[in-house]
Amino acid sequence: MSGEIKRRGLMLVLSSPSGAGKTTLSRMLLASDGGITMSISATTRAKRPNEVEAQDYFFMTPQQFECSAVAGDFLEHAMVFEHRYGTPKTPVVEALRVGRDVLFDIDWQGTQQLKEKMRDDLVSIFVLPPSHDELERRLKTRAQDSAEVVAKRMAKAADESSHWPEYDYVIVNRDLRGAEAKVRAILEAERARRTRLIGVGEFVATLTK
Ligand code: 5GP
Numbered sequence: 001m002s003g004e005i006k007r008r009g010l011m012l013v014l015s016s017p018s019g020a021g022k023t024t025l026s027r028m029l030l031a032s033d034g035g036i037t038m039s040i041s042a043t044t045r046a047k048r049p050n051e052v053e054a055q056d057y058f059f060m061t062p063q064q065f066e067c068s069a070v071a072g073d074f075l076e077h078a079m080v081f082e083h084r085y086g087t088p089k090t091p092v093v094e095a096l097r098v099g100r101d102v103l104f105d106i107d108w109q110g111t112q113q114l115k116e117k118m119r120d121d122l123v124s125i126f127v128l129p130p131s132h133d134e135l136e137r138r139l140k141t142r143a144q145d146s147a148e149v150v151a152k153r154m155a156k157a158a159d160e161s162s163h164w165p166e167y168d169y170v171i172v173n174r175d176l177r178g179a180e181a182k183v184r185a186i187l188e189a190e191r192a193r194r195t196r197l198i199g200v201g202e203f204v205a206t207l208t209k
Contacts, residue, residue, distance in 0.1 A: 003206040006198040009096035010190055011118065012036065013104045013111050013167075014183070016127035017157035019138040021173040025127065026105055028180045033187070036101040039092055042068065045083035058088070076106070076113035081152070085110070096121055101187070108163035115166075123190045125183060126167035130174045 016022040030038055042058040044065050053059055060068070065084050069077055075093075077086030087106060095102050104110070114122050129135040135157060139150050164170050169186055173179040194200070 003199075003203050005200055005203050007099050007191065008121070008196050008198065009098070009100045009102060010123055010193075010196060011092070011096070011102050011104060011114060011121045012183075012187060012190075013106060013114065013122065013124040014127055015106065015108055015111055015124070015163070015167065016173075017129065017135065017160040018153050019135050019157065020127045020129040021138070021176060021179065022105060022127045024176060025173065025179055025183060026103055028176065029103065029183055029187075032180070033184065035191075036103050036187070037095060039087055039102050039104045039106075041085050041087055041106065042074070043083055043085045045081075045085075075117065076110040078107060078109035078113070080107050080109070081149075081156070087114075101191070108160065108166060112166065120195060123169075123186065124167040125169045125171055125186060126164045127179065128161065128164070128170065128172045130172055 014022045014026055026038065030036065040054065040056070040058060042060050042065060044060055044062050045057075047053070047057070047059050051057065062084070065077075065086065068074060068088075069084075069086065073089055074086035075089040077084060079085075085106070087104065087110065092102050104114075106114075111122075111124050115124070129138065136154060139154055169182075171179050171182050190196075
């Protein structure tokens with residue numbers, strides 16, 4: 001229809017060292033904003049007791065994952081903590097086309113791949129924990145993984161945190177409400193970015209004719 005401004009969807013990536021609160025932040029954003037949907041990744045890691053197939057992840061065998069990777073079904077894929085993770089391509093491409101935004105909880109390797117392939121659609125945010133002690137506390141209280149896994153993740157957190165310069169925005173998660181407000185502000189601003197808008201010229205023409 002002439003005179004109507006439409007928009008291509010955007011890809012909002014939240015990355016952080018585990019324990020920075022990114023999963024809770026994602027849930028809050030999804031609950032408060034009807035215009036964004038979560039990208040559900042595929043993984044070869046074992047399902048945790050509270051997780052649901054096709055809701056948290058598509059759980060795959062290494063063979064299934066490899067087949068999908070070879071077939072080009074993933075927008076990006078990477079090895080994280082000894083398991084493979086990948087973003088199914090089709091739902092994302094379709095969402096962006098119809099103007100829906102997609103939220104990604106992926107690591108820095110995946111973000112780099114999306115940046116190479118789809119820079120104009122990508123908005124990336126790096127979430128940091130407020131302190132070393134708080135990060136350790138959060139990783140311990142989560143208690144979904146064994147002590148060995150927690151120790152491994154803590155050791156990796158420093159390495160993961162070093163990737164902050166590769167992101168568009170950095171948020172320190174001191175309190176969830178404050179962090180969510182920042183993510184929402186970024187999302188709103190990015191939705192109005194001129195390069196994402198379709199039909200502005202036609203709309204402006206209707207204003208002045
Ligand atoms: P978890 O196993 O705790 O759910 O996730 C471990 C890590 O894998 C997190 O840092 C998460 O962001 C990352 N991850 C989850 N899905 C994907 C994905 O599809 N691609 C990439 N590159 N990383 C992912």
